[in-house]
Amino acid sequence: MILDLDIGNTLSKWRLKDADSSEIRSRGAVWTREEWKPGSDIPDLDVVEAVRISSVARQAVLEQTVALLQNRVRGVHVARSVPEALGVVNGYEEPHRLGVDRWMGVLAGYQLAGGCCAVDCGSAITIDFVLPGGRHLGGYILPGLRLMKESLKLGTRNVAIDPDSEAEELLLPGRRTVEAVNHGIYLAAVSAVNRIYAEVCDREGVALPMLLTGGDARVVARGVHSPHAVWPDMVYGGLEACFPLTAAERAGRMSGAPRVPAPAGLEKIRAGLAFSMLL
Ligand SMILES: Nc1ncnc2c1ncn2[C@@H]1O[C@H](COP(=O)(O)OP(=O)(O)O)[C@@H](O)[C@H]1O
Numbered sequence: 001m002i003l004d005l006d007i008g009n010t011l012s013k014w015r016l017k018d019a020d021s022s023e024i025r026s027r028g029a030v031w032t033r034e035e036w037k038p039g040s041d042i043p044d045l046d047v048v049e050a051v052r053i054s055s056v057a058r059q060a061v062l063e064q065t066v067a068l069l070q071n072r073v074r075g076v077h078v079a080r081s082v083p084e085a086l087g088v089v090n091g092y093e094e095p096h097r098l099g100v101d102r103w104m105g106v107l108a109g110y111q112l113a114g115g116c117c118a119v120d121c122g123s124a125i126t127i128d129f130v131l132p133g134g135r136h137l138g139g140y141i142l143p144g145l146r147l148m149k150e151s152l153k154l155g156t157r158n159v160a161i162d163p164d165s166e167a168e169e170l171l172l173p174g175r176r177t178v179e180a181v182n183h184g185i186y187l188a189a190v191s192a193v194n195r196i197y198a199e200v201c202d203r204e205g206v207a208l209p210m211l212l213t214g215g216d217a218r219v220v221a222r223g224v225h226s227p228h229a230v231w232p233d234m235v236y237g238g239l240e241a242c243f244p245l246t247a248a249e250r251a252g253r254m255s256g257a258p259r260v261p262a263p264a265g266l267e268k269i270r271a272g273l274a275f276s277m278l279l
């Protein structure tokens with residue numbers, strides 16, 4: 001079994017992948033600030049031959065995780081943001097400072113769709129762009145839905161946006177504090193994604209496919225106008241591409257990769273942008 005680990009600021013996600021069949025056998029998540037202890041939702045390490053890790057948590061969290069795993073597992077692979085990999089040139093002035101979850105997302109997106117817009121809706125919302133030739137432009141970081149809500153301190157932190165709500169409903173004026181907050185932050189997030197996508201496609205003169213991942217991807221995606229795919233395993237896809245361990249991975253196949261819809265035409269994206277500027 002291969003253990004893939006995506007340690008985010010809020011949640012540490014894991015999945016166990018069968019190296020022979022490529023099937024995902026189990027998955028789980030633990031709060032990043034908590035230790036892995038028996039009884040919590042952690043994988044059975046006895047069946048694990050190799051581990052691949054993407055971590056944006058404090059250095060100490062990664063060190064503790066690696067120390068714990070190194071005693072039990074032969075191969076431990078830790079992903080890093082580097083200047084260039086798999087045909088993509090990192091757009092950061094200091095490439096190693098790009099969050100490695102963003103780098104994994106960009107590499108997975110490029111391997112699947114070529115040039116693309118990769119959106120990660122986690123503790124933060126990150127929006128990254130890579131052009132068809134493989135040049136990563138850099139990206140945008142804004143607070144995620146939960147962080148936005150917590151920063152308001154209006155006593156609404158425990159009332160999350162219902163992930164099954166319709167986007168139209170979430171865009172209405174709220175008539176209670178919790179509704180006003182949830183609808184406000186939702187509109188902030190989806191407006192940013194829609195606008196940034198259109199601005200960058202316009203400036204670069206290319207219509208890019210869009211991919212979304214992260215804990216809030218499903219609900220944010222419902223407010224996104226452009227064709228897109230939600231790919232919960234996008235960060236894991238980057239780990240598979242960087243550290244291919246199975247024949248399928250070496251052939252470039254990533255588990256759970258979605259079908260990516262063609263983007264809208266550039267003219268349509270530009271017309272939408274011009275319209276939003278008139279409002
Ligand atoms: N069951 C859940 N537990 C915690 N957060 C959730 C859950 N479902 C959705 N979320 C949302 O997902 C975010 C965490 O998403 P995730 O992509 O795991 O973030 P990170 O990678 O930053 O840890 C939270 O901030 C919250 O808004």
Ligand SMILES: CC(C)(COP(=O)(O)O)[C@@H](O)C(=O)NCCC(=O)O
Nearest residue numbers: 008009056097098099102122123124
């Ligand atoms: C921007 C992030 C906090 C997003 O992390 P997440 O919300 O997924 O936990 C992370 O990618 C990070 O720590 N990045 C380093 C700064 C940068 O990318 O510029």
Ligand SMILES: [K+]
Nearest residue numbers: 008101120122
């Ligand atoms: K993430």
